[in-house]
Amino acid sequence: MELPTTARAGLRVVSNQPPPLAGHNVVTADAALVEAVLRHGSQEVLDSLVDLGAEAGSAQAREHGMLANEHHPELTPYDRYGHRVDEVRFHPSWHWLMERAVGHGLAAAPWEEQADGAAHAHVRRAAGFMAWSHTEPGHGCPISMTYAAVPALRADDALAKEWTPLLASRRYDPGVRPLTDKVGALAGMGMTEKQGGSDVRANVTRAVPVPGADGTYTLHGHKWFTSAPMNDVFLVLAQAEGGVTCFVVPRVLPDGTRNQLDVVRLKDKLGNRSNASSELELDGTVAHRLGDEGRGVRTIIEMVAATRLDCVLGSTSLMRRAVSEASWHVSHRSAFGSRLVDKPLMQNVIADLHVETEAATALAMRLAAAVDAPHDDHERALRRIALPLAKFWVCKRTPFMVAEALECLGGNGYVEESGMPLLYREAPLNSVWEGSGNVNALDVLRALGREPEVLDAWITEVGRARGGDARLDRAIEDTLAMIGALMGEPDQLERQARRLAGRMAAVLQGSLLVRHAPAEVADVFCASRLGPSSEGVFGALDGGDLAAVVARTTPTTD
Structure with a gap:
């Protein structure tokens, strides 16, 4: 039976789909980057x-x-x-x-x-x-x-x-x-x-x-x-x-x-x-x-350092693109009577994704600033230790973060036209390139063992946020105790290299956010990343001004 013309026309009416995320300024729409x-x-x-x-x-x-x-x-x-x-x-x-x-x-x-x-x-x-x-x-x-x-x-x-x-x-x-x-x-x-x-x-x-x-x-x-x-x-x-x-x-x-x-x-x-x-x-x-x-390895090490920085920048960009697509989608899509972004659980997920992205942005840009000061002893030592830390941690976090952002779009995120599948497939790349996670974690140990000034630089940098958040202060002390204990147990040092690198990187991110980010962002990060335990999934935040965090990450278009 042929449908009436008006019925056929009705089948082609599209509703409750977000417009394409186009016509926005990728720089000025990113508050953390600005x-x-x-x-x-x-x-x-x-x-x-x-x-x-x-x-x-x-x-x-x-x-x-x-x-x-x-x-x-x-x-x-x-x-x-x-x-x-x-x-x-x-x-x-x-x-x-x-x-x-x-x-x-x-x-x-x-x-x-x-x-x-x-x-x-x-x-x-x-x-x-x-x-x-x-x-x-x-x-x-x-x-x-x-x-x-x-x-x-x-x-x-x-x-x-x-x-x-x-x-x-x-x-x-x-x-x-x-x-x-x-x-x-x-x-x-x-x-x-x-x-x-x-x-x-x-x-x-x-x-x-x-x-x-x-x-x-x-x-x-x-x-x-x-x-x-x-x-x-x-x-x-x-x-x-x-x-x-x-x-x-x-x-x-x-x-x-x-x-x-x-x-x-x-x-x-x-x-x-x-x-x-x-x-x-x-x-x-x-x-x-x-x-x-x-001297080939020593000669090319400056090239490796620069490409490792770009691995951090590239992974951060993947995160930001993914959370932009997710936050844009949920701010325009409705389900079960209201917009997705207004649902408490979805708000929790988007806020958590943004905090991860903002922490990566803060660390990546701090590293770039160190490149701009090649003759400063602190900047040079900080770059030496923070670069493998960031390369390990930010690049490791990206696949999990992008996968969660893709899920925010539901089935729409699983089709190539959305752009999300490419981001998802690309997400593991930077953790593999220019030294895998293990290589960078071991490089952290190498720096700590051979160049005592790099630990001093890390302590100085994270110490600039002391007193800003009690959870960060405890995390700094716990990490220093971990370093001291592992240095005294050489047989455990390599076994725990990933754990140490991840902890040092997260504390460094926390110190940057406590010093520079809005209070609601720093609060969520310290509560969820620096505590003794974690749920292991995004969207399990316990408290915080999540609506303000979500508003900070959602793009606007012309």
Whole structure:
């Protein structure tokens, strides 16, 4: 039986569905981020991010982010004539995202700006990186690698002068061409190998000196994960006669010929599909030594530190995007007689998710501020200990947080069009990348054991909040007692490394919130994160001004 026309029309009426979260400013709508930029930067820095925030929150950016992941990069090993080219082709939306990320100064521009005397260059970049990552997480990888390459390149003045100006350029210039023909460049890295992973001292790729060419080698081996194989230059670890050494590998040689750098395959990854992660074979690949032979790990450690910071920033961005989508949905969706956001239990969940996000934001931006003060002893020591703490804790918390945010959308959150499944698949990435959770927890122990100034820096930093909350004061004392006890029991130290790292990170977050966040946020954090026990799930808060916390996290649109 055919339905009457009016009945068929009624089937197409949509009600009780939230409008798309588009047309909002990702920067100015994030109160915690705005306050952090003003705290560690200035009003001028915040003003410089407004356009970026508006573009990141636009419907156009959201569409480009979806398209970049729907249309995967394609490897072209050979051209039509049989020449080996090893090129990766991307959808136009990838280039749209990259062009704006580079243009907004999110690659290596802060290093040059800092060298020229600009204040708060890394704070600005950190806030911009978090905000722009709302568009799509995958293209952040080559942006991050390019940012991180500059401090490592400083191990060799000549190589730094050759590459830094192009890496710091705000002009996106893709394509495999000689350096002299480009107005901007991007960097990648090839550290790990299939037999060793994080244990880079197990690498077997060989570096053979070129006779008569001081500092020039050829590389012979296989790299298991090389990020962004379409980039212009790579920092690579290989075994020279003196041990593990760092090398600069250009994609194209000065005479215009392509370096011997074969892309074996692109990885089929869990999360984003927009970025090309690859395996490489090196056989006679021209490379220039960066630093001394046998000092490769120490040389590249500055790059690792910068990429670890970006792991924290990226995870924080995933959290913020997820809670924005969740809070937006529940503020527009009704069930059982009222809006979801007005239901006490949903309010509890959203408030809990926001507190997690705000704590991550406060810690991430505090780390960026430390990068802006490279000659300050306290900032340098704090960065040394707080970076692995934050990398461990924030990146570990992200998958649980994103999963809970997805559930707030119900079935709507489980479909690709919502964007939440991509966030969920991407959420574990940063905990794996640049050292897994165990590697970073052990790095905390290494820092505590070898560099006594880092514990002093942690004590000084958390001590600035003493007296602000009795629960935080007790947590500081309990953590110091834990450190003392474990240092006296070497057989238990490694076994308890995760527990210690998580506790130190949470206390550091608590101290930042007690000092700088609204009272309702700090109160919820100290009550739920610093007590002796936890329910182990989000949305089990006991008291606090939850309505005020929810209002703080819900985006508004133009």
